[in-house]
Amino acid sequence: MSEKKVSDRQRIEELLGIFSGIAASPKSQLDMYTGLGKKAVGVFPYYAPEELVHAAGFIPLGIWGASGTVREAGRYFPAFYCTIARMGLELALTGVLDRLSAVVMPTLCDTLRPLSQNFKAARPDIPMLFLAQPQNRKTYYGKDYYVSELMRVKGELEALAGKKITDEALYESVQVYNESRAERRRFVQLAAAHASLVSTQARSAALKSAYFTEKREHQTLLKELNDLLAAQPAENPRDYTRVVTSGILADGGNLLKIFDEQSIRVAADDVAHESRSFRVDVPESLAAEAPMYALAEAFAQQTDDSLLWEADLSHRQQHLIDLVLDSGARGVVFLMMQFCDPEELDYPSLKAALDTMDIPSIQIGYDQQMTDFGQAETQLMTFKEIIG
Amino acid sequence: MLFLGIDIGSAVSKCVITDETEAIRGKGLSPGGAGTGGPQAAVAMALADAGAAAGDIAATVATGYGRNLAAAADSTMSELSCHAAGAVKLYPGxxxxxxxxxxxxxxxxxxxxxxxxxxxxxxxxAAGTGRFLEEMSRVLAVPIDEMADVAGRAAHELQISSTCVVFAETEVISRMAEGAAVGDVLAGIFAAIAARVGALAKRKGVVPEVVMTGGVAKNEGMRRALERELGTPIHVDPLAQYAGALGAALFASQSGL
Known part of the structure; x- marks a missing residue:
């Protein structure tokens, strides 16, 4: 191997190491940014208009819970409740979010709505910017309603920032985010094509770190990684067992370690925390004219997600089937977030659709409090033994 | 040429030794699963049963939750694949x-x-598992081996609504305090577990012939309750508890030849 190739591979490892470090310590990122005199705003799932936060001059930091044990948040939620909500509140109650200037809380599912109110009660000192998104998002009245909600949040952000969010600033942020989304989509393809260089854990960390890094910074690093990966020799796709993952989250280190131990790689994903969050861009031509409407339009174009109402569920089924066929995956691993009603409601129809196409699938229960992955390991090992 | 399958479960370790014709030459079972001396004891029993020494084993496959702790194994397989292979060997249909x-x-x-x-x-x-039966055995002071006979004498089956070990214990104690017969309570416990496991089986789809493996398969009361729940006969081989180890030995023979 030539010296250049060796140094390229070293740099790939280095970049993946940087992403892993960021993904593992979001609080360090928050402390770093605020230490530099910047202000940060926490952004809860799903489909929050981060561009608005960015355009106001804040660093948006994604809050999708965290691995750990719920202690303090147990005062506000029963045990049988989504851990993203419970761990998100746990972070707030244990001081991890103290340096945030505010949080934006979308309310797309029935779990997040009570979280918004509990957050308000638990941490009245951290402004909570409530964002009600319309499920009827494709109609003109749905878009008008969403724009009115965005305008309200925009006003609250402006008050916190002490400055107006201009259309020009918002348009610029839209461009930054579109570029970031495109780069992340490119990375998903390249990571699958270079499975020996990008482990399942490393793939997850590279995507997860985008939630804790200013998007331009992340974009610069990810573009460098993508360019290096693109220059690497093609790999035999049969060297690894390639699957499509589906679920809300797929970022647990101990869970993904099993994927790597079993030589299983993610060929494509239908994960809310990953591809679902960056597959739709904000239309830039509209953003140049009316950026708030462009944000509403982008939300209207979102589809194929358990969290979004659809008149025709078969569209999502076909989307999942297409992901498998287009990526060459051998099956689907559903990572079922415990107590997630929307995901559990969609699962039977998705499973049935895969069965009709003879696409093998498996469902693994998962949440952020899990410490014992023995059963998950057995399930994944068996699945691999079946699909080869 | 001999092949060893080791199934290190959560509570019991099982071993089977087969030869190149896939015939069973020895078996061993010892209480104690992952992290205990159970696996070594089971291996020693199987070797003694086969009249063989450790050096006679051409290949070893470990399975079960403790599979990664079996240092002597040449490879590991999931217990699901092994139970499937073992069950097919015992009941080809x-x-x-x-x-x-x-x-x-x-x-x-x-x-x-x-x-x-x-x-x-x-x-x-723990609902619908051997651990549930162990707990109920303790609460009712009926040895596991005698549970089926006691339940067989039940005048009628009490309804046990909870399959959670913790809640079921409370419920069972309440029933006993009300003067319920132990057999009636046990019949209710078997029915409750059968309903739980039966629901799992129905989700997957039950296609005859149906075979039960694992330690709980030895419990006749459990088998009868599950047959009633699923409406189909269930085969239980005397070696049902060894099915995983047998499957592992068969995989070892495939890898070793």
Whole structure:
């Protein structure tokens, strides 16, 4: 191997190491940014208009819970409740979010709505910017309603920032985010094509770190990684067992370690925390004219997600089937977030659709409090033994 | 040439030694699963049963929750694949395997060609597992081996609504305090577990012939309750508890030849 190739591979490892470090310590990122005199705003799932936060001059930091044990948040939620909500509140109650200037809380599912109110009660000192998104998002009245909600949040952000969010600033942020989304989509393809260089854990960390890094910074690093990966020799796709993952989250280190131990790689994903969050861009031509409407339009174009109402569920089924066929995956691993009603409601129809196409699938229960992955390991090992 | 399969479960370790014709030459079973001396004891028993020494083993496959702790194993396989292979060996026409072990329950679908096609496992919960029966045995002071006979004498089956070990214990104690007969309570417990495992099996789809493997398969009361729940006969081989180890030995022979 030539010296250049060796140094390229070293740099790939280095970049993946940087992403892993960021993904593992979001609080360090928050402390770093605020230490530099910047202000940060926490952004809860799903489909929050981060561009608005960015355009106001804040660093948006994604809050999708965290691995750990719920202690303090147990005062506000029963045990049988989504851990993203419970761990998100746990972070707030244990001081991890103290340096945030505010949080934006979308309310797309029935779990997040009570979280918004509990957050308000638990941490009245951290402004909570409530964002009600319309499920009827494709109609003109749905878009008008969403724009009115965005305008309200925009006003609250402006008050916190002490400055107006201009259309020009918002348009610029839209461009930054579109570029970031495109780069992340490119990375998903390249990571699958270079499975020996990008482990399942490393793939997850590279995507997860985008939630804790200013998007331009992340974009610069990810573009460098993508360019290096693109220059690497093609790999035999049969060297690894390639699957499509589906679920809300797929970022647990101990869970993904099993994927790597079993030589299983993610060929494509239908994960809310990953591809679902960056597959739709904000239309830039509209953003140049009316950026708030462009944000509403982008939300209207979102589809194929358990969290979004659809008149025709078969569209999502076909989307999942297409992901498998287009990526060459051998099956689907559903990572079922415990107590997630929307995901559990969609699962039977998705499973049935895969069965009709003879696409093998498996469902693994998962949440952020899990410490014992023995059963998950057995399930994944068996699945691999079946699909080869 | 001999092949060893080691199934290190959560509560019991099982071993089977086969030869190149896939005939069983020895077996061993010892209490104590992962992290105990159980696996070594089971191996020693199997070797003694086969009249063989450790050096006679050409290949070893470990399975079960403790599979990664079996240092002597040449490779590991999941217990689901092993139970499927073991069940097919014991009942070549099997299409559905219900494996109830110490800490989980699984339902396996087998193709007409005898290959594992798909599976479903219970969620992390002791309901519908051997652990549940152990707890009920303790609460009712009825040894596990005698549970089926006691339940067989039940005048009627009490309804036990909870399959959670913690809540069921409270419920059972309440029933006993009300003066219920032990046999009636036990019959209710078998029915409750059967309903839980039966629901799992129905989600997967029950295709005859149905075979039960795992330690709980030895419990006649459990088998009868599950037959009633599923409305189909269930085969239980005397070697049902060894099915995983047998499957592992068969995989060892495939890898070693």
């Amino acid at each position: 099997v299409r559905t395997v219900i494996d109830i072990g110490g800490q989980d329950a699984k339902v396996l679908s087998i193709t007409p060609a005898g290959k594992l096609d798909s599976f479903i496992m219970n969620d992390k919960c």
